[in-house]
Amino acid sequence: MSAEETGRVEAFSDGVFAIAMTLLVLDMKVPRDLAQGQTLAQALAGQWPTYLAFVTSYATILIMWVNHHRLFTHIGRWDDRLLFANGLLLLGIVLVPFPTALVAEYLGRAGQTTAALVYNGTFIVIALCFNLVWKSASTNDRLLRADRNPDAVRHITDSYRYGPLFYVVALVVGFVSVTASLVVNCALAVYFALPSRTAAVIGHAGKAHQLPASHQGQARPSDRPPG
Amino acid sequence: MSAEETGRVEAFSDGVFAIAMTLLVLDMKVPRDLAQGQTLAQALAGQWPTYLAFVTSYATILIMWVNHHRLFTHIGRWDDRLLFANGLLLLGIVLVPFPTALVAEYLGRAGQTTAALVYNGTFIVIALCFNLVWKSASTNDRLLRADRNPDAVRHITDSYRYGPLFYVVALVVGFVSVTASLVVNCALAVYFALPSRTAAVIGHAGKAHQLPASHQGQARPSDRPPG
Amino acid sequence: MSAEETGRVEAFSDGVFAIAMTLLVLDMKVPRDLAQGQTLAQALAGQWPTYLAFVTSYATILIMWVNHHRLFTHIGRWDDRLLFANGLLLLGIVLVPFPTALVAEYLGRAGQTTAALVYNGTFIVIALCFNLVWKSASTNDRLLRADRNPDAVRHITDSYRYGPLFYVVALVVGFVSVTASLVVNCALAVYFALPSRTAAVIGHAGKAHQLPASHQGQARPSDRPPG
Amino acid sequence: MSAEETGRVEAFSDGVFAIAMTLLVLDMKVPRDLAQGQTLAQALAGQWPTYLAFVTSYATILIMWVNHHRLFTHIGRWDDRLLFANGLLLLGIVLVPFPTALVAEYLGRAGQTTAALVYNGTFIVIALCFNLVWKSASTNDRLLRADRNPDAVRHITDSYRYGPLFYVVALVVGFVSVTASLVVNCALAVYFALPSRTAAVIGHAGKAHQLPASHQGQARPSDRPPG
Numbered sequence: 001m002s003a004e005e006t007g008r009v010e011a012f013s014d015g016v017f018a019i020a021m022t023l024l025v026l027d028m029k030v031p032r033d034l035a036q037g038q039t040l041a042q043a044l045a046g047q048w049p050t051y052l053a054f055v056t057s058y059a060t061i062l063i064m065w066v067n068h069h070r071l072f073t074h075i076g077r078w079d080d081r082l083l084f085a086n087g088l089l090l091l092g093i094v095l096v097p098f099p100t101a102l103v104a105e106y107l108g109r110a111g112q113t114t115a116a117l118v119y120n121g122t123f124i125v126i127a128l129c130f131n132l133v134w135k136s137a138s139t140n141d142r143l144l145r146a147d148r149n150p151d152a153v154r155h156i157t158d159s160y161r162y163g164p165l166f167y168v169v170a171l172v173v174g175f176v177s178v179t180a181s182l183v184v185n186c187a188l189a190v191y192f193a194l195p196s197r198t199a200a201v202i203g204h205a206g207k208a209h210q211l212p213a214s215h216q217g218q219a220r221p222s223d224r225p226p227g
Numbered sequence: 228m229s230a231e232e233t234g235r236v237e238a239f240s241d242g243v244f245a246i247a248m249t250l251l252v253l254d255m256k257v258p259r260d261l262a263q264g265q266t267l268a269q270a271l272a273g274q275w276p277t278y279l280a281f282v283t284s285y286a287t288i289l290i291m292w293v294n295h296h297r298l299f300t301h302i303g304r305w306d307d308r309l310l311f312a313n314g315l316l317l318l319g320i321v322l323v324p325f326p327t328a329l330v331a332e333y334l335g336r337a338g339q340t341t342a343a344l345v346y347n348g349t350f351i352v353i354a355l356c357f358n359l360v361w362k363s364a365s366t367n368d369r370l371l372r373a374d375r376n377p378d379a380v381r382h383i384t385d386s387y388r389y390g391p392l393f394y395v396v397a398l399v400v401g402f403v404s405v406t407a408s409l410v411v412n413c414a415l416a417v418y419f420a421l422p423s424r425t426a427a428v429i430g431h432a433g434k435a436h437q438l439p440a441s442h443q444g445q446a447r448p449s450d451r452p453p454g
Numbered sequence: 455m456s457a458e459e460t461g462r463v464e465a466f467s468d469g470v471f472a473i474a475m476t477l478l479v480l481d482m483k484v485p486r487d488l489a490q491g492q493t494l495a496q497a498l499a500g501q502w503p504t505y506l507a508f509v510t511s512y513a514t515i516l517i518m519w520v521n522h523h524r525l526f527t528h529i530g531r532w533d534d535r536l537l538f539a540n541g542l543l544l545l546g547i548v549l550v551p552f553p554t555a556l557v558a559e560y561l562g563r564a565g566q567t568t569a570a571l572v573y574n575g576t577f578i579v580i581a582l583c584f585n586l587v588w589k590s591a592s593t594n595d596r597l598l599r600a601d602r603n604p605d606a607v608r609h610i611t612d613s614y615r616y617g618p619l620f621y622v623v624a625l626v627v628g629f630v631s632v633t634a635s636l637v638v639n640c641a642l643a644v645y646f647a648l649p650s651r652t653a654a655v656i657g658h659a660g661k662a663h664q665l666p667a668s669h670q671g672q673a674r675p676s677d678r679p680p681g
Numbered sequence: 682m683s684a685e686e687t688g689r690v691e692a693f694s695d696g697v698f699a700i701a702m703t704l705l706v707l708d709m710k711v712p713r714d715l716a717q718g719q720t721l722a723q724a725l726a727g728q729w730p731t732y733l734a735f736v737t738s739y740a741t742i743l744i745m746w747v748n749h750h751r752l753f754t755h756i757g758r759w760d761d762r763l764l765f766a767n768g769l770l771l772l773g774i775v776l777v778p779f780p781t782a783l784v785a786e787y788l789g790r791a792g793q794t795t796a797a798l799v800y801n802g803t804f805i806v807i808a809l810c811f812n813l814v815w816k817s818a819s820t821n822d823r824l825l826r827a828d829r830n831p832d833a834v835r836h837i838t839d840s841y842r843y844g845p846l847f848y849v850v851a852l853v854v855g856f857v858s859v860t861a862s863l864v865v866n867c868a869l870a871v872y873f874a875l876p877s878r879t880a881a882v883i884g885h886a887g888k889a890h891q892l893p894a895s896h897q898g899q900a901r902p903s904d905r906p907p908g
Contacts, residue, residue, distance in 0.1 A: 008237055008296060010689055015245030015469075018696030021775060022704060023249060028779045030786045040792030044799070058775070062768040069689060069764070083296070084420065087289040094248060094285070098255045105257045111267030118271070193765065235464055235523060242472030242696075250476060307520070311647065314516040321475060321512070325482045332484050338494030345498070462691055462750060469699030477703060534747070538874065541743040548702060548739070552709045559711045565721030572725070 006078050009086060010069075016090045017065040020097060024054055024061075027101045049107035056182050056189075057100040061093060063189045064126065071130075074153055075137045076145035085132040092126035107178055116174035116181050120167060123185065127164040134160055163192070233305050236313060237296075243317045244292040247324060251281055251288075254328045276334035283409050284327040286416045288320060291353065294419060298357075301380055302364045303372035312359040319353035334405055343401030343408050347394060350412065354391040361387055390419070460532050463540060464523075470544045471519040474551060478508055478515075481555045503561035510636050511554040513643045515547060518580065521646060525584075528607055529591045530599035539586040546580035561632055570628030570635050574621060577639065581618040588614055617646070687759050690767060691750075697771045698746040701778060705735055705742075708782045730788035737863050737870075738781040742774060744870045745807065752811075755834055756818045757826035766813040773807035788859055797855035797862050801848060804866065808845040815841055844873070 028050055031043035068089075075082070099119040106115040134156060137143040144153065166188050174181035255277055258270035295316075302309070326346040333342040361383060364370040371380065393415050401408035482504055485497035522543075529536070553573040560569040588610060591597040598607065620642050628635035709731055712724035749770075756763070780800040787796040815837060818824040825834065847869050855862035 008241065008299075011238060011692060012241045012245055012292065012296075014689065014693040015242055015696055016249055018693055019246055019249040019700055020252075021771070022697055022700040023252070025701075025704070025775050025778050026253070026707070028776075030779070030782045032786065034792070040787060040795040044795070055772075058772055062765075062772075065693065066761070066764050066768070072689075080293070080420070083293050084289075087293070090248070091282075091285055091289075094252055095255075097252050098257070101257045105259065106267060111261070114267040114271070193761070235468065235526075238465060239468040239472055239519065239523075242469055243476055246473055246476040247479075250479070253480070307647070310520050310523070311516075314520070317475070318509075318512055318516075321479055322482075324479050325484070328484045332486065333494060338488070341494040341498070462695065462753075465692060466695040466699055466746065466750075469696055470703055473700055473703040474706075477706065480707070534874070537747050537750070538743075541747070544702070545736075545739055545743075548706050549709075551706050552711070555711045559713065560721060565715070568721040568725070 006072055006075055009078050009083065010072050013068060013086060013090060014065075016093055017061060017068070020093050021058055021061045021065075023097050024057055024100060027097065027104060028054060050104040052179075052182060053100045053104040053107070056185050057096050059189045060123065060185060061096055063193045064093065064130075067130065067192060071134060071137070071156065074145055074148045074156070075143050076148075077143045079143065081136045082133065082143060085129065085136045089126065089129035089133050092122060092129050095122055096126075103178070103182070112178045113175060116178040117171065120171035120174050120181060120185070123188075124164050124167040124171065127160075127167050130163065131160050159192075166191070233299055233302055236305050236310065237299050240295060240313060240317060241292075243320055244288060244295070247320050248285055248288045248292075250324050251284055251327060254324065254331060255281060277331040279406075279409060280327045280331040280334070283412050283416075284323050287350065287412060288323055290416045290420045291320065291357075294357065298361060298364070298383065301372055301375045301383070302370050303375075304370045306370065308363045309360065309370060312356065312363045316353065316356035316360050319349060319356050322349055323353075330405070330409070339405045340402060343405040344398065347398035347401050347408060347412070350415075351391050351394040351398065354387075354394050357390065358387050386419075393418070460526055460529055463532050463537065464526050467522060467540060467544060468519075470547055471515060471522070474547050475512055475515045475519075477551050478511055478554060481551065481558060482508060504558040506633075506636060507554045507558040507561070510639050510643075511550050513640060514577065515550055517643045517647045518547065518584075521584065525588060525591070525610065528599055528602045528610070529597050530602075531597045533597065535590045536587065536597060539583065539590045543580065543583035543587050546576060546583050549576055550580075557632070557636070566632045567629060570632040571625065574625035574628050574635060574639070577642075578618050578621040578625065581614075581621050584617065585614050613646075620645070687753055687756055690759050690764065691753050694749060694767060694771060695746075697774055698742060698749070701774050702739055702742045702746075704778050705738055705781060708778065708785060709735060731785040733860075733863060734781045734785040734788070737866050738777050740870045741804065741866060742777055744874050745774065745811075748811065748873060752815060752818070752837065755826055755829045755837070756824050757829075758824045760824065762817045763814065763824060766810065766817045770807065770810035770814050773803060773810050776803055777807075784859070784863070793859045794856060797859040798852065801852035801855050801862060801866070804869075805845050805848040805852065808841075808848050811844065812841050840873075847872070 028047075031040065031047070034040065034043055099115070099122045102115040103112075103119045106112045138153060138157060141148075167185075170181050170184040170188060173184050255274075258267065258274070261267065261270055326342070326349045329342040330339075330346045333339045365380060365384060368375075394412075397408050397411040397415060400411050482501075485494065485501070488494065488497055553569070553576045556569040557566075557573045560566045592607060592611060595602075621639075624635050624638040624642060627638050709728075712721065712728070715721065715724055780796070780803045783796040784793075784800050787793045819834060819838060822829075848866075851862050851865040851869060854865050
C-alpha cells in the first residue's frame, strides 16, 4: 500500500494551497501616487492593514496546508466522496485572497465589520469542510491506512469537533473589534499548528520519549531501518 | 507497470487545473468606491452574478479534474497523440476564467446572451476535447492499463458520447434565460460527478457489494493486500 | 536508476510551464465600456489580435513542454550545470506572457514591428536555451540514461541545431508582416511537435512496425511486461 | 528510506517557488499610452528598471530554489518544526514580487533608497529563514538522511552562517547607490550558485576526480549501478 494511492489528490491540493498563498501578494500594491510631501516610507507604513491581513491569511493557509498534510498521512485510499469533500475544502482555500483584500481595504473605515464578517465566515466554512474531509475518510475507518496511529486519529477527530466553534468566536469578536478578530485568527492558527505534537505528549504520556523524531517516521514504521 | 508512466502528464495537468481554479478568484473585485449611502454589505450583495459565475466555473473545473483523474486511472501509457489531445483539453480549461468574467460582467445587462453563448461554447469545446483524449487512449485499448476494469472503461465511453450534446442544450437554454443556463451547467456538473459510481452499481449489479470502497483499490487490485 | 532522479527538476519545470500557460488568460480582458451602438459580440470580435496571440503563445508553450518532457525521457541525472541551463530556459518561458500581451496590444497599429521583434526574439532565446539544456545533458552522454535510445538522442541533437535559425526566419518575416510572422510561429510549433515520431519512422525504417505504441514504453523497456 | 518521505514538502515548496517566479512577469506592463512622437521601442527601453528588477529577482529565486533542492537532498524526514521553518521561508519567497515591483517603480526617483531597503531587507529575512530550515534539520543530524555526505553537510552549515551578513552588505550599499545594490544582489546569487561544487573540490581535494558527475548520484550511491 504505497503513498502513491492518494498522491494525485495531494499533489492537486498542494497546487491549490501554493497558488492561493502566492496570489495573496497580488493585493500588496506599490504606492504609485504619493501625496504632496509624503515619502515612500510613509506611504508604505500607511498600508499596514494590508500587511496584517496578508500575514494572517498566509499563516492561516500555511497551517491549513500543514493540517491537510497531517490528515493525508493517515488516509491511504480515495473515493468520490473524499474527492468532493476535498474539492469543497479547496473552494474555501481558493476564496481566501478575496476576504483578505476586503479586510485590507476596509480595516479602520466604515464597512470594516462587514469585511470581518466575510473574512471570519470564510474560515468557519473552511473549518466545516475540514470536518467533512476527515469524516469522509475516518467514518468506520473507511479510507484510513492500515498502519495508522489510532491515538493520532482519535486526537484529530477530537480537535476538529470544536474547530468551527472557535472560528465562530473570532467572528463574534469581529463585531466588537476587527483588529482583535484578526488577532484571534492568528491565535487559532497557532492553536491548530500545535495540537498534534501536544496530543502525542498527552496521549502517549509515558511513551512520549520513545516517539520517533518525525511524524512521517511515526506513520510508516515499516519503511524505516531500525537505526 | 507503475503509476509513474503517465505521472508527468498528470502532474502537469493538475497544475493547470489548480491554477485555473485559483485564478477565478481574481475576478472577485473588492468594491472600492461605494455610492452615496450604500453600505459595503449592499455593494457585496450587488455582486451576486460574480459569485454565481465563480461557483459554477469552480464546480465545473473541479468535476472536470475529477473526471480527468478517473480517465487516467485507466490510462497506463502516453504517446504524442495523447499529449496533444490533453494539451487541447487544457487550453479549454485555461480559458474558463475569461468567459466566467464575461458572464459575471454582463449577467442581467444587454450582451448577456452573447456572454452565455461564449460561456457554454467553451464548455462544449472542453467536452469535445475530453472525447478526444479518451478516444486517443481507448481506441483499440491503445494506451490503457493491462489491469483496467472493462466495465468502467465501457461506461466512460458511453457517458462521454453524449457529453457535448448536453452542453449544447445548456447553450440553447442560454438564448431564453442566461441564469437558467448557468443552472443547467451546475446540473451537468452534478451529472458528470455521479456516473462512475452509479454505473458501477448498475453494471456490476450482483457484484456491487464486493466492490472495494475505493476506486483506486478497484483499479490496482494487485497492489493491495488481501485484507 | 529510477525516474525519480530528475523528478524534482521536472516537477518544478512543469509548474512553471503550467503557470505561464495559465497566466496568458489574464491578458484576455472583458470589454467593459462598449461604444455607443456597439454590441458585446462586436467588441469581442474586435479583440481578435488578443485571441491570435493567446493561441499562438499557448501552442508554443505547450509544444515546448512536450519537448521538455521528451528531453527528460532521456536524461537520468542532474547536476548544477543542468539546473542553471534549465533555469535559464524557464526564464524564457516565464517571459512569454509579456511579448504576447505586447503583440496583442500593438498588432495592426504603429509599433507592431517592434512588438513582433520582441515576440520572436523571446522565442529565439528560448530555442537557444533548449540547446543549452540538451548540450549540458548530452555532451559525452554526461547525464543521459543508460537505457536511452541512441537514435532518438541523435535525432534531438540534429533537430535542435537548426531550431534557433527557424525562429530567426520568423523574426525576419516580422519586418514584412506581423500576422505572417505569427503564422510562421504556429507552423514552427507544428514542426517541433512532429519530429520525434517522424524521425522514429525514418531512423528505424524497417523496424518501425516493431516500435511500441508509446514513447514511454520505448524509453523504459525493462519496466514493461512482455505482453 | 525513500525520497518520498519529504516528497510532499518539496512538491509544495516547488509550487510556491514556481508561482512566485512566474508572477514576476505580471509587473512587466505593456506600455499603453505612448507620448507624442514616442515610439514603442523607446517606451520599452524606458522601462529598463523593470527588466533589471525582474532579472535580479528571477535569478535570486532560481538560486534559492537550487539551494532548497540541495538542502532537501540531505534531508530525509520531516517534523512540525521543519514544516513551519519551511513555511516561513516560503513566506519570504512569496513576498519577492512586491519589493521587486517597488524597486522597478522607484529606481532613479525619490524613494529609491526606501525601495532598496525593503528589497534587501526581504532577502536578509529569506537568508535567515534558510538558516532556520537548515538548523531545524541538521542540529544533531535530527532529520538528515542516513547516507548523507558529511562534508557537503558541513559545507552548507559553514556557507549559510555568513549568508545573511552578505545581504546586510547589499542593504548598506543601497544607501549609497540602489543600482549598485542590485548588482551586489546579482553577485550574491552567483556566489550562492557556486559553493557546493567549489566546496566539493576544496573539501575533497585529492578525491575530486572520483566524485560522480551528478549530485544526485553522490547523494544516493546505493541506487546506482556500478557502471
